[in-house]
Amino acid sequence: MSLVVCADVGSTWTKAAVVDLDAGRLVGASSAPTTVGTDVLHGLDAAVGAAVDRAGVGRTGGLPWYVCSSAGGGLRLAVVGYEPLVTAQAGRRVGLSAGANVVHVAAGRLAAADLAAVRAARPDVVLLVGGTDGGDVDTVTHNATRLARARWRVPVVLAGNVDVRDGLREVLAAAGVPVTVADNVLPRIGVLAPASARAAIREVFLRHVIGGKRLSRGSRFARLVRAATPDAVLTGVEVLADVVGGDLAVVDVGGATTDVYSVLTPDERAGGPGAEVAGALWRARTVEGDLGMRWSAPGVVRAAVQERLLDAAGQEALASAAAVRAADPGFLPAEGEGWAVDGRIAALAATVALRRHARGAATGERAGRDLRDVRLLVGSGGVLRHAQVGAAVGVLTQVLTDHAGGWPLPRAARPVVDVDYVLAAGGLLAGDHPVAAGALLGRHLGGD
DSSP, rough: OOOEEEEEESSSSSEEEEEEEETTTEEEEEEEOOOSSSSSHHHHHHHHHHHHHTTOOOOTTTTOEEEEEEEGGGGEEEEEEEETTTTTHHHHHHHTTOOOEEEEEEEEEEEEEHHHHHTTTTEEEEOHHHHHHHSOOOSHHHHHHHHHHHTTTTOOOEEEEEHHHHHHHHHHHHHTTOOOOOOOOBHHHHHHHHHHHHHHHHHIIIIIIIIHOOOSSSSHHHHEEEEEHHHHHHHHHHHHHHHHTSSEEEEOOOOSSHHHHHHEOGGGGGTTTTTTOOOOSSEEEETTTTTTSSSSSHHHHHHHHHSSSSSSHHHHHHHHHHHHHHHHHTTOTTTTHHHHHHHHHHHHHHHHHHHHHHHHTTTTTTTTTOTTTTOOEEEEHHHHHHHHHHHHHHHHHHHHHHHSSSSSSSOOOOEEEEETOHHHHHHHHHHOOOOHHHHHHHHHHHHH
């Protein structure tokens, strides 16, 4: 067998798997608490060691490692653009697709107060965009110059008007600003080109952010990590969409956030008078920071009330349980009643997140995202993976029968849970081993 190790170092848990590349299947998996308080390598080595033991293949030495990470808060991104509804919005969508937590969006010429707001958001990376190719140059030039004069030290990805890109790179570099150049995220109105900027953000994440978070004492962890976890998962979702041959959606219910990924087939919506001026992103991710199973459980209750998914009695019954979970993120409910509460919170989080994603509230798309042709709805997150299969699928069924949400439901979607946590592994393997990645995802999620 040709074996590799795939691992995801999350904020709470580190998950590891041993994958047989020849057969495209898991041969061993395990998890361990993420050891942010000491050195994340402790938890990573423990998880990988247990996975290798379960695979029965001896020691980890000699096996290639593919690692992604969202520990330490993941990748925090600020977007600075030309106009809030066009380039800044395009930059925000690209940032989300790159696996970032977009913590701030600024538009127009940066004033002192605007720059202070960007600093206050504590980004790990700034995505500087503005002007279509051949369009406005004044705003992006002003903003780049402002960052240079402010002795900015946070890495910048410059992905604006190509006419001034090289000159602005020299301005920023001369001022000591770490700068990486990418193609324009919006080369023309209505054309969104995320690939180059997404790759540049990934490069900056690996070169500057992982080591800068001081998650490990040495350099080994920084050498192992290949992507931010959401970036790896979105890549896995893209591979799975190719395997399935149609639209799909993923809802990942975590302790602090609920992420939604969707891959749609481009169609006539890409052009015409109703087209998005900021461009359509057919492979997208959104992050709901107020929806989660532990830290953000009270936010789930509040959002469910706003969405009229809970009445006053339901709110009162669930609020105290949500508060307990928020106060103790390591809380483990007892069997039976405990799952009933966690299952209810998970169903509400998933339903609200899918509503927002489909309506376009989280992506900034005026027309929303048309999920009617979604063929596969994948559920992920510890609350679903550790539940009984029928109960976990029941959570997804509630999402698929949400007729009061104001969004067009998938007409014939099959619900499935990523029990073996293969989406991240598939995304990590896609670059070097695309055939194995497709086989792995097809076997475990695609019905192969």
